Amino acid sequence: MKRTTIDLWVGIFVAIGLAAVTFLSLRVANLTPQGADKTYTLYAEFDNIGGLKVKAPVKASGVVVGRVTGIALDTKNYLARVNVAIDSQYAFSRDTSAEILTAGLLGEQYIGLVQGGDEEDLKPGDRIAITSSAMVLEQLIGKFMTSFAEGSGQDSKQP
Amino acid sequence: MLDTLLTPFIRLGHWVIEAIRRLGFISRFFLAILMNSAQSLTRFHLVIREIYFAGVLSLIIIIVSGLFVGMVLGLQGYTTLVRFGSADALGALVALSLLRELGPVLAALLFASRSGSAMTAEIGLMKATEQLDAMNVMAVNPIARVVAPRFWAGVLSMPVLAALFNVMGILGGYYVGVILIGLDGGSYWSQMQANVDLHVDVVNGMIKSLFFGAAVTLIAVFEGFDATPTAAGVSAATTRTVVTSALVILALDFVLTAFMF
Numbered sequence: 092m093k094r095t096t097i098d099l100w101v102g103i104f105v106a107i108g109l110a111a112v113t114f115l116s117l118r119v120a121n122l123t124p125q126g127a128d129k130t131y132t133l134y135a136e137f138d139n140i141g142g143l144k145v146k147a148p149v150k151a152s153g154v155v156v157g158r159v160t161g162i163a164l165d166t167k168n169y170l171a172r173v174n175v176a177i178d179s180q181y182a183f184s185r186d187t188s189a190e191i192l193t194a195g196l197l198g199e200q201y202i203g204l205v206q207g208g209d210e211e212d213l214k215p216g217d218r219i220a221i222t223s224s225a226m227v228l229e230q231l232i233g234k235f236m237t238s239f240a241e242g243s244g245q246d247s248k249q250p
Numbered sequence: 251m252l253d254t255l256l257t258p259f260i261r262l263g264h265w266v267i268e269a270i271r272r273l274g275f276i277s278r279f280f281l282a283i284l285m286n287s288a289q290s291l292t293r294f295h296l297v298i299r300e301i302y303f304a305g306v307l308s309l310i311i312i313i314v315s316g317l318f319v320g321m322v323l324g325l326q327g328y329t330t331l332v333r334f335g336s337a338d339a340l341g342a343l344v345a346l347s348l349l350r351e352l353g354p355v356l357a358a359l360l361f362a363s364r365s366g367s368a369m370t371a372e373i374g375l376m377k378a379t380e381q382l383d384a385m386n387v388m389a390v391n392p393i394a395r396v397v398a399p400r401f402w403a404g405v406l407s408m409p410v411l412a413a414l415f416n417v418m419g420i421l422g423g424y425y426v427g428v429i430l431i432g433l434d435g436g437s438y439w440s441q442m443q444a445n446v447d448l449h450v451d452v453v454n455g456m457i458k459s460l461f462f463g464a465a466v467t468l469i470a471v472f473e474g475f476d477a478t479p480t481a482a483g484v485s486a487a488t489t490r491t492v493v494t495s496a497l498v499i500l501a502l503d504f505v506l507t508a509f510m511f
Binding site: 094097098100101103104105107108111112114115116118119120121 | 295298299301302305306309345349407409410411413414416417420439442443444446447448451452456
């Protein structure tokens with residue numbers, strides 16, 4: 092076979108390979124070419140983060156505004172310290188509150204932000220002061236069972 | 251009497267020594283290929299020629315089998331997922347199983363049986379017809395001229411073939427899941443995009459296929475080079491290439507998976 096024919100076929104082969112890799116990264120892995128997407132980092136401390144994971148979404152009014160970038164246990168006060176990267180086009184006031192919510196009853200967990208009324212905005216590296224922890228289903232069931240048992244106990248005392 | 255008692259041990263010892271000799275030979279052979287690779291880079295058309303034979307001619311089998319594997323995944327995945335009411339996750343299931351395991355492994359197995367065996371037979375016949383010796387006489391290094399281009403062609407072709415296999419599989423799953431069964435096309439893609447990570451899944455799959463390409467072609471050229479220079483020897487070497495490659499691919503896959511995921 093002539094060398095140019097071989098070159099042509101190998102060229103087509105490589106082009107197909109590049110197209111396949113592009114398809115995999117853009118269409119399958121959804122790599123949006125945002126490049127150096129500008130974000131700023133905030134952190135929040137929770138009593139219990141439940142099943143929150145790194146890369147979980149941060150939502151405000153249901154809109155994804157950032158991602159969880161790091162989770163660690165702060166050994167000074169034994170609270171979970173969660174770092175979040177927020178898209179820099181969104182600014183939040185200093186009294187914004189963060190809570191860990193669950194998508195559906197057993198879905199993945201995410202952080203919900205609720206805007207406060209303060210005039211000043213949170214600056215990069217600031218702490219989100221008002222937080223509420225994850226709802227842990229087992230604890231909830233436990234509380235329900237205890238109150239149920241207490242309730243029935245009181246009932247039995249009264250004739 | 252003593253001899254017949256000792257025969258199994260003699261066989262075992264011979265087998266172990268032979269296995270160790272071949273392991274040592276293949277390691278030194280690998281080093282020799284790496285050291286004689288400069289010529290493959292300066293005369294790149296040698297590699298391009300081998301990419302044509304190893305890669306381009308494997309396109310059809312990769313495309314067709316990728317499509318069918320994807321269609322089977324779509325069908326089987328659907329029948330299982332629909333029982334749990336999560337048929338919408340079909341896209342994620344098909345994409346993840348292809349990208350992480352099936353794509354690289356099956357593409358490498360096909361590549362070993364189609365191109366690896368051809369490489370072994372070709373080099374083995376060159377040895378049997380004393381072409382390699384003739385090259386040596388003409389002061390042409392057969393490892394640099396014959397073996398290294400084939401090795402690099404295999405290493406370069408394998409990720410391309412695996413990526414193509416993945417794409418065809420995902421399209422095959424789309425065909426069965428969305429067009430035949432009637433799932434929502436939007437959720438097929440969005441579930442896939444939400445669950446597939448570029449680095450963890452796509453890039454690691456590519457790295458896997460690079461390793462498989464190197465392993466398969468190394469085994470193929472080694473078996474050809476080590477073949478007994480007779481018709482029976484070449485045929486035995488070709489069989490060994492396919493069997494050893496399959497075992498090495500699956501074992502290597504376990505090791506790489508343990509490291510990556």
